[in-house]
Amino acid sequence: MTVMSYLGAIGAAQREAMDADERVIIIGEDVEANVYGTTGGGKSRSDKGDFLQRYGKNRIRNTPISEEGIVGAAAGAAMTGLRPIVDLSYSSFLYMAMDQFVNQVAKNRYMFGGQASMPVVFRSAMFYGLNTGAHHSDRPYPMFMNVPGLKIIAPATPADAKGLLRSAVDSDDPVLSFEACLLWSTKEDVDENEFWVPLGVARTAREGTDVTVVAISSSVPEAVAAAEELAKEGVSVEVIDPRTLVPLDRNAILRSVAKTGRLIVAEPAHRTCGAAAEISALVAEEIFDSLKAPIIRVTAPDMQIPFSPSLEKQMYPTRATIAAAIRRVVDLPALQPVATAV
Amino acid sequence: MAELARDTLREMQLRMLRIRAFDERASKMVKRGHIPGTVHTSIGQEAQVVGATMALGTGDYMSGNHRSHGHPIGKGSPLGPLMAELVGKATGVCKGKGGSLHLADFAVGSLGESGIVGSSIPIANGAALSSKVLNNGKVALAFFGDGAANQGVLYESMNMAGVWALPMIFLCENNQYALSTPAHTVTSGIISERAAGFGMPGIKVEEGQDVLAVYDAVSAAVARARAGDGPTLVEVMTYRYNEHSEGLRLGTDYRNADEREAWLRKDPIVLFRQYLASQGFSEEELDGLQATALAEVDAAVAFSDASPYPDLSVAFDDLYTDKESAA
Structure with a gap:
């Protein structure tokens, strides 16, 4: 066991997932510089980012600010052999990609009769409670619960943030992870070894x-x-x-x-x-x-x-x-x- | 123009004939109520479809749009499961879950059609990203129309493909009408010239009814992509003969008769038949291709007719990879 913050636990899970499977890539805005603290060393946000050095630009990719294009490309990549983790930073930005989430990510497996697998994770943080104003404070997970085909996690502890994310990356279905900024600095003892919290278990x-x-x-x-x-x-x-x-x-x-x-x-x-x-x-x-x-x-x-x-x-x-x-x-x-x- | 083997030329004509015969039959089946809903036919656009799909390799990826029966046929998909899908049968290529708007045949690299205009473009872009990351030599192509050329996601995708040098071809099928709206009335400038803004080549194929012209242009784009030199935008001028969708009666003459006549005189199948005859193909052989295509469509309809509809027990299948997650 080691003390980890909620944010550090997410970073640890991403590092484990990147180490475990070369098909896992991380794409998103500002992931190369570890701006949001989950593509760094793990344990805590202050750890220096080393994902870029460790995994290289082929697997750690900064994107343009193009949410619809990012989400769609991640879906297409998932359908053809990769297992992307997409960092969308703020949950409010998901609306920019609504068509891709609803019409492609959620529906492709079903409407193509099971030909498509969609092993992709979309992470975003809900910045509510931090005086960021109406455009950055959304908690939009219920509207995605209304879209069959998506799986949705909302971890509340560092241990769950780590274990649920590993299960999400291993899932062959698309998973949206809604993380709470208010919990980023929460700390607790977390197993530094790999573990998985199963999806669908309270x-x-x-x-x-x-x-x-x-x-x-x-x-x-x-x-x-x-x-x-x-x-x-x-x-x-x-x-x-x-x-x-x-x-x-x-x-x-x-x-x-x-x-x-x-x-x-x-x-x-x-x-x-x-x-x-x-x-x-x-x-x-x-x-x-x-x-x-x-x-x-x-x-x-x-x-x-x-x-x-x-x-x-x-x-x-x-x-x-x-x-x-x-x-x-x-x-x-x-x-x-x-x-x-x- | 590249020297193509006779087998390749023959296959081009056969695939165009398959698409024509398949969509003519589908049109009739919609009007008789044998196909539920409606379909959007590619009749008139066969050269553009086959020229592009045959420029791709077997393992290469493509995504389609709403007018997309021709794309999997052009890539070599068997007709039976496609026709069964249009009818909604359990043996359909998507098990009857997709229908005309959502044909997909992953076995030939067809990653699916989209009923949302422009929505499938980033899917192909993602397939190109996979190829790049996995370094497997595959390329990806997104089919979209002149209507989708005005969707923002196209330009997000072109930018990402450009900056990452993805092995990607953006293939605009410019049939000049977005439903009833003439493209030039809603499109500023020339679609192919927009490529310059993304630092990629933009190729316009004016003779889009000439399958070889399309094949050559797309082959060059594919070679460029496979060499690691990045994406290309190819705009192909073409024309759809039928209404936007079968059974649609708009009651307005948004396309004039002279225009239609002029395009009918450039019918891609007739043009290519003349070319093949000039290359020494016999009339008997060319008639045989036509008969083959018609017989394949007959067999596809027979396959569909003999197939069961899906049982209600499979309604939730493939919603998730595990059955437990379906409510």
């Missing part, structure tokens, strides 16, 4: 018996903090981190809610048609009779992200808003209307 971040909080991305540490706070008041909260949003570990979520009878879903994305909405619908459809209280979503509201720090910091789930939601579901009897929380 992690129980904290065990509990009274309430289930399903939390996504940077909402995971907030949910754990809320759970610890509520433990002092005698409420036992279970925190489930799906880690992979497609395919979603439905059974882990249903098992937990069947046990606790109460569900809070916390995520930094917009409210309408978010992952929280999907998970809420899943539980309502499958185990409605197990519920002792209405489901509550704690999400960002359906609005643009304002620039001013005094406004932005209130937009995403916090330990306080998650704790408030937990208090509601344990204090109120079931079937009584509950105002939705933001």
Whole structure:
């Protein structure tokens, strides 16, 4: 074990993947200079970049600022023998390549009757919570959950960032990785040897018996903090981190809610048609009779992200808003209307 | 012009005849309801398709567009699974999941057609990137029309191909109309001249109904790509005889009769037949090619007719590589 940051763990996974398979290449804007800290030495962002020296310009390629062309070329390369990792830096930039994601990356395997494999990973960071304004703060993973054919990961810890990325690179299906800038500097002990976290398997971040909080991305540490706070008041909260949003570990979520009878879903994305909405619908459809209280979503509201720090910091789930939601579901009897929380 | 073997010349005519016969049959099948939806035929554009596809090697890659039955046929794909795909049969080249707009035959390097104009251009560019990284000597070619020539992704792709010296050919099939819109009314300047802005050769083939003219131009681009000298833009002037799609009745005369007559007089199959006759091919042999193509299309339709439709149980197959991920 060694202490790694979330960002350093991504770099370590990329290095392992590059070492393991010569078909793996990294393309993206500014990858040669290790601007975003994942094409360097590993462990932490401050480590000097050496991917370029180690793997050469043939496998580490700076691209022009041409997201549609980059994503399409990565798809074509994946269909013909390479296993590209594409660094798209900011998640908001994915919109520039929407046609390629939806019409080529997601559909080609199916509509060509299985002739195409699409072993490609698209990494991007969600820069929300950092006062970067409306064009850089998006958390767009729910809209890609609506596109069959893509797999989607959203790691919340350094270990998961490393292990999930290895599985993503090894997958013969296209994987979009949504990484949270707010978590970049998070540190924990991570196995410095190779390991793989399987896609589609949730992690129980904290065990509990009274309430289930399903939390996504940077909402995971907030949910754990809320759970610890509520433990002092005698409420036992279970925190489930799906880690992979497609395919979603439905059974882990249903098992937990069947046990606790109460569900809070916390995520930094917009409210309408978010992952929280999907998970809420899943539980309502499958185990409605197990519920002792209405489901509550704690999400960002359906609005643009304002620039001013005094406004932005209130937009995403916090330990306080998650704790408030937990208090509601344990204090109120079931079937009584509950105002939705933001 | 390169001296071509008689077998190659014969094969060129046969492939053009296959495309003509295949698309004429497909057109009838759409009108009779035997093919669901619609198709976009390459009738009139056979020289441009075959000249380009036969300039590629067997292992080379290509991506197509919505008017793309001819591309896999030109690259040597068997007709039966293509026809079965148009009908939606389980034996289709894409197992009935793709249809006319999404034919793909990876066995001949056909990486698929796209119903979104311009969308498949970067796919071929990525195949060229693979060839470059893996150093396997393959080249890639993207077919696109005059309509797609005004899509931004073309220029993103040309820039990347240029700066990375990818073994890539951008092949613009200029049939002069984007559905009903004359290309010159929405296109500033000359498409082939845009290559200069990306530091690559731009070749315009005015005689795009001459299969040998197209073959020579694309062969030069392929040789350049394979030598490591980077991409080329080739614009081929051609004409589609039929409507944008079969069954479409626009009720407006956006193409005048004189223009159409002039292009019909330059029919690529008739022109090449005359050339072959001048090269000593007998009338009997040339008639035989025509009969062969028609018989192959008959056999393809018979193959499709005898094939089952896909069972509902396979609807989710190939959504992901593992069945568990499909909801």
